[in-house]
Amino acid sequence: xxIARRSGRPRFTLLLLVLTSVSVVTLYYRGNAHxxxxxxxxxxxxxxxxxxxxxxxxxxPIESFFQGAIHYGSLEQANARLTQENQQLTGQLLSANRYxxxxxxLKQLNGLSYLQGTPNVVAEVIDFDPSNFDNAVEIDRxxxxxxxxGMPVVSGAGLIGRVTLASAHAATVELLTSPSSQVGVRFGxxxxxxxxGQGEGKQLKxxxxxxxxxxxxxxxxxxxxxxxxxYPPDIPVGRVSQSRDxxxxxxxxxxxxxxxxxxxxxxxxxxxWNPQQ
Amino acid sequence: xxxxxxxxxxxxxxxxxxVQETVVPQTKVLGVFPDVVxxxxxxxxxxxxxxxxxxxxxxxxxxxxxxxxTPFGLSSxxxxxxxxxxxxxxxxxTSGSKAIVASIVSVASAVGVVGYATLSALVGVGGTFxxxxxxxxxxxxxxxxxxxxxAARLVRWxxxxxxxxxxxxxxx
Numbered sequence: 001x002x003i004a005r006r007s008g009r010p011r012f013t014l015l016l017l018v019l020t021s022v023s024v025v026t027l028y029y030r031g032n033a034h035x036x037x038x039x040x041x042x043x044x045x046x047x048x049x050x051x052x053x054x055x056x057x058x059x060x061p062i063e064s065f066f067q068g069a070i071h072y073g074s075l076e077q078a079n080a081r082l083t084q085e086n087q088q089l090t091g092q093l094l095s096a097n098r099y100x101x102x103x104x105x106l107k108q109l110n111g112l113s114y115l116q117g118t119p120n121v122v123a124e125v126i127d128f129d130p131s132n133f134d135n136a137v138e139i140d141r142x143x144x145x146x147x148x149x150g151m152p153v154v155s156g157a158g159l160i161g162r163v164t165l166a167s168a169h170a171a172t173v174e175l176l177t178s179p180s181s182q183v184g185v186r187f188g189x190x191x192x193x194x195x196x197g198q199g200e201g202k203q204l205k206x207x208x209x210x211x212x213x214x215x216x217x218x219x220x221x222x223x224x225x226x227x228x229x230x231y232p233p234d235i236p237v238g239r240v241s242q243s244r245d246x247x248x249x250x251x252x253x254x255x256x257x258x259x260x261x262x263x264x265x266x267x268x269x270x271x272x273w274n275p276q277q
Numbered sequence: 278x279x280x281x282x283x284x285x286x287x288x289x290x291x292x293x294x295x296v297q298e299t300v301v302p303q304t305k306v307l308g309v310f311p312d313v314v315x316x317x318x319x320x321x322x323x324x325x326x327x328x329x330x331x332x333x334x335x336x337x338x339x340x341x342x343x344x345x346x347t348p349f350g351l352s353s354x355x356x357x358x359x360x361x362x363x364x365x366x367x368x369x370x371t372s373g374s375k376a377i378v379a380s381i382v383s384v385a386s387a388v389g390v391v392g393y394a395t396l397s398a399l400v401g402v403g404g405t406f407x408x409x410x411x412x413x414x415x416x417x418x419x420x421x422x423x424x425x426x427x428a429a430r431l432v433r434w435x436x437x438x439x440x441x442x443x444x445x446x447x448x449x
Binding site for chain 1: 298303335344353405413
């Protein structure tokens with residue numbers, strides 16, 4: 001770390017640090033720094049993931065309890081005279097429901113028809129990326145389980161994103177909703193377009209659909225899998241929720257609702273598919 | 278900054294980052310993640326002066342970028358500017374009022390969030406300007422107002438605040 005001296009020049013230091021930051025951003029965009037940066041990110045993830053897992057193990061039951069308390073708030077008021085035993089039973093019931101949901105998700109992931117036999121690794125979501133401008137989750141499987149950067153990640157419903165960082169025992173998955181996410185999609189009679197993420201909780205925006213294209217709400221869109229695509233073909237992405245032809249526009253305004261529920265991701269499947277295949 | 282202070286500043290950054298990466302993901306407030314690192318950077322600038330603030334901001338941002346999939350270097354750029362900016366307001370912090378420190382940490386955090394969104398948009402990351410940004414700014418600034426005393430205490434523990442005060446006003 002640089003040494004700050006009282007006799008130093010703060011503005012010079014500021015200029016130096018700003019220029020360094022800007023250089024790093026520039027190198028990142030030019031792709032020159034991806035190797036060292038990715039290596040540093042892997043090391044950081046490896047160091048933090050055990051602590052993260054531990055905190056998650058402690059916080060998960062507490063979180064479930066509070067979620068249950070909020071969900072059953074009115075019921076609790078109506079049953080204010082319930083004893084401690086009843087509260088414990090409610091907690092146990094909530095836990096049981098959660099386990100049932102997790103079991104259902106695992107069952108869904110077991111034998112996904114759209115993967116056409118491509119091997120996959122089932123992983124548990126252990127963390128959500130704590131950034132307000134970045135939609136990503138962390139999973140508990142990494143390179144030691146065969147997970148690699150670039151691999152698509154799916155839930156029982158369909159595509160959820162791809163691996164952007166993988167350490168030995170954990171990996172980061174960039175979600176489809178991330179503003180930097182792009183996925184080539186196919187619909188109708190083999191027409192193709194590109195779906196872009198718009199941020200957490202928002203639907204995807206589909207670009208490059210010519211005006212006048214017949215597109216109805218509910219129409220499914222799958223990954224296109226065209227040459228050079230970062231996703232294999234035919235993975236369900238979402239359904240068209242809205243399409244509009246604006247006068248004079250060069251393309252239709254189309255919104256796509258992802259099939260996967262990003263707010264309830266417990267288990268996912270990493271498809272062992274390499275974009276270079 | 279002495280060697281001991283540098284070690285303590287490094288530990289403070291690591292601690293803030295660990296909290297951000299392990300505890301914060303469990304504590305979403307109204308759909309928004311609090312930003313503990315930003316609070317520490319703001320407090321670091323306020324109490325340690327603009328140069329120390331910029332340095333703390335740079336390293337804290339650099340470390341934060343290690344955990345994000347957004348363009349690398351953005352956090353260090355924004356946090357550097359926030360640390361330097363709050364450092365230029367350190368004379369207000371010397372009044373000793375915890376409310377003033379907390380208020381400035383809160384405002385600096387809001388500026389940091391908007392700055393990050395703006396720079397992200399400038400480098401081509403879409404979707405950062407939305408209604409969610411307003412909520413993010415409000416929640417982050419309110420949470421950081423609340424945790425500012427803890428962040429300030431952490432910064433004082435590093436010893437840079439004392440050194441800065443002595444250098445500015447002399448030993449009391």
